[in-house]
Amino acid sequence: MADYILEMKGICKYFSGVKALENVNFQVERGSIHALVGENGAGKSTLMNVLSGVYPHGTYDGDIVYEGEVCKFATIPDSEGKGIVIIHQELALIPDMTIGENMFLGNERGKKFNIDWNGTHHEATKHLKTVGLSESSQTYIRDIGVGKQQLVEIAKALAKDAKLLILDEPTSSLNETDSQALLELMLEFKKQGMTSIIISHKLNEVSYVADSITVLRDGQTIETMHKKDAAIDEDRIIRGMVGREIADRFPKRHDVKIGDVAMEVKNWTVHHPQMSDRKVVDGVSMHFKKGEVVGISGLMGAGRTEFAMSVFGHSYGQNISGDLTINGKSGHLKNVQAAIDAGLAYVTEDRKGNGLILSNAIRINTSLANLEGVSHHQVIDQILESRVAEEYRGKMKTKCHTTEQAIGSLSGGNQQKVLLAKWMFTDPDILILDEPTRGIDVGAKYEIYCIINEMVASGKTVIIISSELPEVLGMSDRIYVMNEGKIVGEFTQAEASQEKIMAAIIK
Template sequence: MGKTILEMVNITKEFPGVKALDNVNLKVEEGEIHALVGENGAGKSTLMNVLSGIYPFGSYTGDIVYNGEVCKFQKIKDSEEKGIVIIHQELALIPYMSIGENMFLGNEQGKKAAIDWDKTYAEADKYLKMVGLSESSRVLIKDIGVGKQQLVEIAKALAKHAKLLILDEPTSSLNETDSRALLDLLLEFKKQGMTSIIISHKLNEVSYVADKITVIRDGSTIETLDKTTDDISEDRIIKGMVGREMTDRFPKRHDVKIGDIAMEVKDWTVFHPQFAERKVVDGVSMNVRKGEVVGIAGLMGAGRTELAMSIFGKAYGTNISGQLFLNGEEVHLKNIKDAIKHKIAYVTEDRKGNGLVLTNPIKINTTLSNLSEICSKRVIDQDKEYQVAEDYRDKLKTKCPTVEQNVGNLSGGNQQKVLLAKWMFANPDVLILDEPTRGIDVGAKYEIYCIINDLVAAGKSVIMISSELPEVLGMSDRIYVMNEGKIVGEMAGSEASQESIMSCILKN
């Protein structure tokens, strides 16, 4: 056994109406990669927020023992001074500042009265090189992709002399290539003696990178699996997470009745909102039928989100051309309100930024897209609003003490259910889902798949954009493949494979 660098003993943390952590224990050895897994709301992020000082000493019970010393962190700066650095799922970077400025924000180089910019950029370039980024640290954050931004966050952590690196869902926004590169980087850091704790719902990545895996369920520690002695297959991890074996990750649809075309776009072209000469969607023609799930696969930057948002009342893009048909009739949607009126809904991939109002309760978020349904003479009927939210809470099995709770206090999976409820309440005929299960666990994913199946069984049409190919394959009746703004392939879900999808992308 190696030296224990961290021990969290009997950690208990309560919020109003809910015990988030109940005597959780965690032991991490120096130089290992330790994974934390569990369903949404299990308490993983809460535990790491306790460790990093976001929840200060006194707001929880139990002990944090780091390098043999009992620590009582009052703020995040206290844990960082010990070399414990956390990288959150939502990247904390400022788009219109340079990489170097972001890396040393709050940790400025130079004297109190003046920042030494030469030193700032030289140090930043040094750490960027360590994570394999060739960009200059003078480049603005907005001018690099999400994968590179994730690496900037890691470089930023290294600049704080991290000895224990905590990564919360580090690959949730990355494609498979960028995800593997990041995991390989963690393995390289491990060779150099770095200790890492990774929270992830991507169990294939956990199996690939972790030395030990601690399973948390309903706020309690269930078990710790060791790669050298235990089975750490995906099925074994799932059994620990949900308390049972899941033999089928994708629920089957029975008596599938696919009807007439509900929505069709022809020769749809969209240009970038800032760079007017850049075409992001190029002559796309596609359709979805009643009772059908149509998947759209493609690499990051293929134009899938841009296509979906531009269809949804021109929510994205400029100089949009092409034709949009609903139930065989051409329509011209001027804005999002128009799209909702024509029974189209779009569930954004960015639930926290664009999908939900985090500081508002569940009940308000649930009814936002269809206020007229709960209004009487332009006044909201609060009893009706509450009842609608309660109905969707029951229907979608959203875990929360009350619908009066702010959405920002929910786990990612439960936030996603509130976002789905919001658009289901609008009663759409065509529902466009953009990365509907990003950053949520296998149990919550299964529940969302069941909701999708219920919608199409009721004759609704679903378009599902996903970066997870097994998800596209497991849920779609038909699949379109996009690359560089164009449709480069179409295939029946029953005939598609990961290889055939990637073949379409690589040939074009």
């Protein structure tokens, strides 16, 4: 008989009368890794928020049985007190505090008015060693990369004596090397007896690490698959998630017509915004043609985002130099509005920090980059604005109750769709997509890929910056590879492979 550390029985959750979870049943065996998968908006994060006390007992129906006991968590500390710790997709670390301070924030060592800093840093160092970090616990968070920050979050969970660790999209911001290291760490924790729940859209990772996989669709449990019963392939998971077959992850383009050069940069150099002597982009030259999808690949910190933002109206860096030509016209774009006027759009990788205003409605966010398009004599026409938002809601297949809904209430994937709609409404000639499918399910990815293909078929140019090599290889006509701020390789679609791209990076 299975030994379940957790059983969630008949869980129902509604928001303003709208169903988010309906009679969900979920069982997790002790000492296993259990994956929770589904499309954006399927209810995965909602279910975990019910479990962890984000949504307190009384706001949902059903029972949580943990360690054989019915639990009624009123707060997050209630669930953490039982050893249930959740690590959210958006890292909850304070950059200007040290690793040790972050790890024990709200869980301080010492007395009420006298923190034991020696004990804090001693404990922090012990847990950092467990997750494979050699950094001092007195290092500031801002001085370590995203991959190491994710490990700090796990060390922080260990400091709370986690028995059941929940990881929500833990590898969405990591490159392939860091992602693999994190998965191996989960497997090591499993050997030590820890139970983990992983929410992920990266099905290859799910298949690799999970003992069991539960599929949610439209707030309901579809099925649970166990690796011990039979091998679980990605196609079967996709069928459960989207309710249909997806024959090809990357839609084919027909009658590809690549035209003249739409944008070219020569000897583009950008210095760090705070450290003027440090080059983050060093003598980069690239060109992008009409009707072409160009991928920019490289490890985190290679200078890809810095390059894109500096081209897009000097929105990153200082002492920017080099030549920029758009549609035959040369000259720097001194601000974001100048870049938009020149037919350029940049979809940021940081949708919550720089891309969207989470407290505002979908309607308002959709028109933000093109207020002139919904205005008469500098007065916003809200009826027209609503019409535009509804049009893009349909085009993007965004799951929401109404375009008046606050965008912060949407799932990450649906937020990404609104962000893309915001920039599509500017009708750009050149669209730069920075990690466009991060944290998005396979069905939503396919829809975004189709939109990309439609854009280039109409003669527009799309530039994809992505840490997912299959995505770069599957969508690009040409690929540039960056490392340490420089171009280290260029491949046509026919020439490119994962091995060649990685070889260019490390040579």
